[in-house]
Amino acid sequence: MAFVQQEFKTRAEHPPIGAAPVSLAEATAASPTGLPQQWYSIGPGIWELQLNGAPDSDYKSVLQWYEPNTTSVDPCAIITHTYIEEVCYLQGGLTDVTLGQGWGPGAYAYRLPGMKHGPYKSSPEGCLQFVKLVPVDN
Template identity: 40%
Template sequence: MKEQREFYPSSQVEWVDTGGGVAERVLSQGPDGMLTRLARWAPGTSTDEVIRHEYVEEVYLLEGELTDLTLEQTFHPGDYACRPPGMPHGPYITGTGCTMLEIRYRSAG
């Protein structure tokens, strides 16, 4: 279970560089890969491969744009994705940079 947290300014959480042009603010986390974070991609950031992971991932784009090179489609603020474990996605590139809310959790089934 994630830790209990009442409303607080997310600006109290420092941005941490995770490498490759991506920084994160981890808002909450728990055991077994549960995570809620803000992820900020710098302008020009890209990934090289199709991504798959063992958890459910929900992503809501807050600012900027993100292009999925496989789908040849660009996503904008307000766009949302929900990916079950194993779903292929990406690779990605952003020209302007972007900020997204990402929620990760284990599937109940």
């Protein structure tokens, strides 16, 4: 699936704290475009709203919402991936538990495949971030 041209749209509010998890399949079930129509769970207290791209792939743009004081799925695991990742914090912030360093609104990261980062813990107000994933051409 290619990216779909869009003008601005208003994002759906993130789920309330403690909301019941929603799977990617549930979020996509009634979609005429194949894109999820609502926020879905990617881990306990971590949500994603797909804005564009191919669902469940390494080629998409999403918003991610970490509920307040939420830690990555495995609070001890260093994160690496096979795609390029760009992140910009919009509200709240995250602390990289390994580095002991936190970032807030306006912070930006560009991560190449294999870069070690995380795990993360969200701030007391949570964290809303824009994330873009781009596969690496082989």
